[in-house]
Amino acid sequence: MWREFFGPKARIIGLDFNPAAKRWEQDGFEIHIGDQANPQFWQEVFAKIGKVDILLDDGGHTFEQQIVTVCEALPHVRDGGLIAVEDTHTSYFKDFGYPTPYSFIEWTKVIVDNINSRFPGINQPFSKLPYKDSVFSLHFYESIVGFKIRRDICVPSHPVSNGAPTRQHEDFRNKDSLIGTVEERSNALSRRLAFLRNMPFLWRTLSAAKRVAITAVGRYYHKARLRRLRHLF
Known part of the structure; x- marks a missing residue:
């Protein structure tokens, strides 16, 4: 399916916990066996394969696996690239630990804080986390969360002016309150x-x-x- 979608020249790399997945190498895929919840495994993989354009997580769907995958992949996704995590509805499954403040969806809310903390003058703990310098936007769909990577435009917003004179203005937000x-x-x-x-x-x-x-x-x-x-x- 992915070969048909991306074309014959695409380099498709698979990561799996099951050693039997190595059999797909005979079809032209690169397969690495290991635990996606292990940061060291990711470091070893990226040392071998280099940077990627797209990372699709359709693994074990545990919170630890999903969060570690995104954290470890972020530095190795090229600008303009994408990280997509599937089956994020597991954040609401009791068998996976719900309710908890440490689910994958709860973690993505921290990324939302990061994105909005780029505005000048905001000096909160979440504004110091590294995600704000690499994740330009988040896209939420049913059971899928997409991370758009654009380091070149993850910069603070600044007001602009055309240089023309402005009329005296009055703040009406609190009027009659x-x-x-x-x-x-x-x-x-x-x-x-x-x-x-x-x-x-x-x-x-x-x-x-x-x-x-x-x-x-x-x-x-x-x-x-x-x-x-x-x-x-």
Whole structure:
């Protein structure tokens, strides 16, 4: 099937736990026997075969096998390449360990965090993991997860401008809300107490108190709004 799909010039390499799979070498395939959950096995294989364009995991489907496979393969997939993991529904099988925070699907959510943590200014633990520098995008299908490898474009996003003048804008996100009311009143108070600018210590104290108040109200307000979304999760 794969020979017909990729064509006669494709180099197709198979990895299997069963030594009997070596018989497929007579049909022109390269076969390596070993445990896909063993990082050393992967290192030995890639030392022999070099980099690949596509890696398709249709192995034992355990969380360890799937996660180790992707982790070990990432450095050896060429830019523009793809890693596809099949039968990811096993992340929801009790026989495979569900429920657990360490399933394959739960792990892919960390990759999603990595992808979105490229935005400048985000300094969270997941933004320091290596996946964000190689996995450009994730594609979720029924029982399949695809990893698109594009190191050349795994870079932080930056705002762009055409250089033209912009009109004065106003932030309407918090208008007519508790946060907006607090911001409006604190700004009005700052204007009334503007004379305190000549007293640096008092002015800094007032400014700090203003920031603390707005932050506290903002957290309370957003938590209250998020409770409305519980039924959607």
